[in-house]
Amino acid sequence: MATQDSTGSSLGPEFTQQVIDSMGPNTPPRLREIMSSFIRHMHGFARDVQLTSDEWLLGVNMINWAGQMSNEKRNEGQLMCDVIGLESLVDDITYTVATKSTSGLTASAILGPFYREDHPIRENGTTISFDMPKDAQVAYMHGVVTDAKTGKPLANAEIDIWQASTNGKAGGSLRTIRWREPTKTDWRIGLYEQQDPNQQDLNLRGKFITDSEGRYSLYCLRPTPYPIPEDGPAGKMLRMMDRHFYRPAHIHLLVRCKGYKQLITQIFDKDCKYLSNDTVFAVKDELTVEFKPRKDDPQASFDLEYNISLGGA
Amino acid sequence: MATQDSTGSSLGPEFTQQVIDSMGPNTPPRLREIMSSFIRHMHGFARDVQLTSDEWLLGVNMINWAGQMSNEKRNEGQLMCDVIGLESLVDDITYTVATKSTSGLTASAILGPFYREDHPIRENGTTISFDMPKDAQVAYMHGVVTDAKTGKPLANAEIDIWQASTNGKAGGSLRTIRWREPTKTDWRIGLYEQQDPNQQDLNLRGKFITDSEGRYSLYCLRPTPYPIPEDGPAGKMLRMMDRHFYRPAHIHLLVRCKGYKQLITQIFDKDCKYLSNDTVFAVKDELTVEFKPRKDDPQASFDLEYNISLGGA
Numbered sequence: 001m002a003t004q005d006s007t008g009s010s011l012g013p014e015f016t017q018q019v020i021d022s023m024g025p026n027t028p029p030r031l032r033e034i035m036s037s038f039i040r041h042m043h044g045f046a047r048d049v050q051l052t053s054d055e056w057l058l059g060v061n062m063i064n065w066a067g068q069m070s071n072e073k074r075n076e077g078q079l080m081c082d083v084i085g086l087e088s089l090v091d092d093i094t095y096t097v098a099t100k101s102t103s104g105l106t107a108s109a110i111l112g113p114f115y116r117e118d119h120p121i122r123e124n125g126t127t128i129s130f131d132m133p134k135d136a137q138v139a140y141m142h143g144v145v146t147d148a149k150t151g152k153p154l155a156n157a158e159i160d161i162w163q164a165s166t167n168g169k170a171g172g173s174l175r176t177i178r179w180r181e182p183t184k185t186d187w188r189i190g191l192y193e194q195q196d197p198n199q200q201d202l203n204l205r206g207k208f209i210t211d212s213e214g215r216y217s218l219y220c221l222r223p224t225p226y227p228i229p230e231d232g233p234a235g236k237m238l239r240m241m242d243r244h245f246y247r248p249a250h251i252h253l254l255v256r257c258k259g260y261k262q263l264i265t266q267i268f269d270k271d272c273k274y275l276s277n278d279t280v281f282a283v284k285d286e287l288t289v290e291f292k293p294r295k296d297d298p299q300a301s302f303d304l305e306y307n308i309s310l311g312g313a
Numbered sequence: 314m315a316t317q318d319s320t321g322s323s324l325g326p327e328f329t330q331q332v333i334d335s336m337g338p339n340t341p342p343r344l345r346e347i348m349s350s351f352i353r354h355m356h357g358f359a360r361d362v363q364l365t366s367d368e369w370l371l372g373v374n375m376i377n378w379a380g381q382m383s384n385e386k387r388n389e390g391q392l393m394c395d396v397i398g399l400e401s402l403v404d405d406i407t408y409t410v411a412t413k414s415t416s417g418l419t420a421s422a423i424l425g426p427f428y429r430e431d432h433p434i435r436e437n438g439t440t441i442s443f444d445m446p447k448d449a450q451v452a453y454m455h456g457v458v459t460d461a462k463t464g465k466p467l468a469n470a471e472i473d474i475w476q477a478s479t480n481g482k483a484g485g486s487l488r489t490i491r492w493r494e495p496t497k498t499d500w501r502i503g504l505y506e507q508q509d510p511n512q513q514d515l516n517l518r519g520k521f522i523t524d525s526e527g528r529y530s531l532y533c534l535r536p537t538p539y540p541i542p543e544d545g546p547a548g549k550m551l552r553m554m555d556r557h558f559y560r561p562a563h564i565h566l567l568v569r570c571k572g573y574k575q576l577i578t579q580i581f582d583k584d585c586k587y588l589s590n591d592t593v594f595a596v597k598d599e600l601t602v603e604f605k606p607r608k609d610d611p612q613a614s615f616d617l618e619y620n621i622s623l624g625g626a
Binding site: 023027042043045055057066067070075076078079088090235240241251279 | 324328329331332335336337338339340341344345346347348350351352354355356357358359361362363364365367368370371373374376377379380381382383388389390391392393397398399400401402403404405408409423437462550553554555589590592594605606624
């Protein structure tokens, strides 16, 4: 219960404090800290823009819609956070800030909503591409995993890799899932296997284990720009904000090694579009890589060397 | 792309500005204002508490869960906002602030997630209770709708009323939907008809039209405290925050009259529990009402007079 203040509003800062103070004595301290700040910021947001009930209900409907679209193959709530940079920010807080005392570490980037936990382990030197697009550009990707402090190679590190295919336009799936019509300059766009009935299960996904000298190797596709799904609330948000849907060409990596901090990251083709305006804001300078011409390999026309440095857990 | 700042984080305030600046020139000005503030507050929240990826993913999962539970009978996204006071705040901004120039107006309160748009029109003096709980306390509710400025009675105003039943414990539905076990002092708790298979469709709901002298009247239940659903993420949030689930005894009203601003409000029994700690923060002093004893009416043991003043649209 509250009294009116001079603006005619009865729900001023003391109202926000009342909501915060409703938390009971058994609230875990970290949760209390998080919820107190969340409540203050949500109330502050509503007051700053004088949010109306109708506008708020539009937001509620988008949240409910996000949940209704989400399933084991897609996470729309996550995607909504991604397009306002929130996943990149919490990744930065969790990884970059947490490891600031270690120099030379490979930088992190967001996990994204298309990771699967059940990627198979594959042999070094084998491919992850089992439904080769007609115009695919294949790259031989290889490198060494090392300890960021000592430079020592790490054996038995697990490099978990996933990427979108590079020619979504060829299949019928684009129209089926109401994908954005690609522009002329971006006609080679991709889909992840779980979005695309024309790709086999687990296509372009696999785990590789480093050998005794810390080395891993595989064949993958040289990636192309990828539009995030636009048939849900994240897509609606982007359209309302007059933004494009594209991510620069990238490959996802999740690297684990016993005794080291898990690394989630992405690498970006330095020559591709959207490096400066990734729609989910995940690009960091130090994560751009160069695809060099590769000779005398019938399986690949590009070579990508990518070395990884891990920090202690 | 960004460079590292002194804290080891690469994503400082300029990152937030980059996300805001990604909005294109065709973004509607009001949406730009809302999204800019929302992005600033969400990033500010993440930075203030140094939110980790795992903590953020818990939040994403709750958002997706809310959507998955929501349907035509329940709005869990709305309920999550309610328990942090957000619907009350935007209602206050939309109605109280918007009408501050008019004195004598009936105060507003939140719509809540159990409103239905298809309430039938009923005759004045009839009841809205068609599945009477064994221990029901019936009230005769009546009043006049007037113009807040002139005091003139308003004919043909529509009073749309809905309330929870008062004895949810008697049915088997409580256990079915995993309701919170009521405490001994609160054993008479209620359910809305869409939550309760033992109530007929549209029980305790109806619209009444004022007569030529602005009068309306009906029989309803004297309400009892009501626990919000605890089987979804809103309930989980409350449990995590060590809070109770209860709303004080209340009746919902939505009042419409041609030429006047629509009023959404609730009235609260001044003698009930939880008036000072409503779990959705909707109580205002001026919305408490007194149920007086009623004599010589075999249909009702309580009398509730409630007059309503509307402001011009």
